[in-house]
Amino acid sequence: MSQxxxxxxxxxxxxxxGTRVFSVAFAQKAPYFATIRPRFTVIEPNRAELVIRKRRGVHNHIKTVHAIALCNGLEAAMGALAEATIPADKRWIPKGMDISYTAKADSDITCIAETDAVQWASDDPDLPVRVKGVREDGTVVIEGVIRLWVTPKPPRI
Known part of the structure; x- marks a missing residue:
């Protein structure tokens, strides 16, 4: 099982x-994630979810959750999913993000990252992770794909 x-x-x-302790520890490992104060709610192979609270520190000029804060949340969810899912003999790095902003983020936002188990078993190093951010009323405010590059770990010398 992954760390x-x-x-x-x-x-x-x-x-x-418990979830607060994990969320703080995760944000310490990658300090930039602390800017959104993620609150993880689900971490399991092929799925991770976290909540970004709508607060002044993540607002844009119209007092909705800023687009880059949303992307930061999606990347944090993707990172947790990748770490919880990747086979022990492989490593990953993000290589791109394609995102669409579909509605105003005017409430707390749940960021969700998902994959399918078969994707991690493939020899194709290009692995798309489906991501979306959802308002409290169920409206999707951001959605897209974060592409990972998944390769075998080099042998230890």
Whole structure:
């Protein structure tokens, strides 16, 4: 089991503070993610979800959640999914993002990343991760694909 998935299982089981502990630890590993204060709610192979609270620190000029904050949330969700899913003999790096903004992000936003198990078994190094951000009323405000480059880990010397 991956370190991320193992940490999620241990911390999310703690009453009241578990998901918060994990979210802070995750954001410390990649400090830029701390700017959105992600609150992870689901981490499992092939799926990760987190919430970005609508607060002043992520607002744009019209007081909705800024587009780049949304992308940051999608990338954090994708990273957690990738770490929880990737086979032990492979490594990944993001290589691109294609995103459409489809509605105003005027509430808290749930960022979701999804893959299918068969994608990780493929020899094709190009792996698309489906991502979307959803308002509290269920409206999709951002959606697209983050493309990963997945390759075998080099042998240890």
């Amino acid at each position: 991320v998935l193992n940490l999620w299982k241990k911390t999310s089981a703690l009453p009241l503070i």
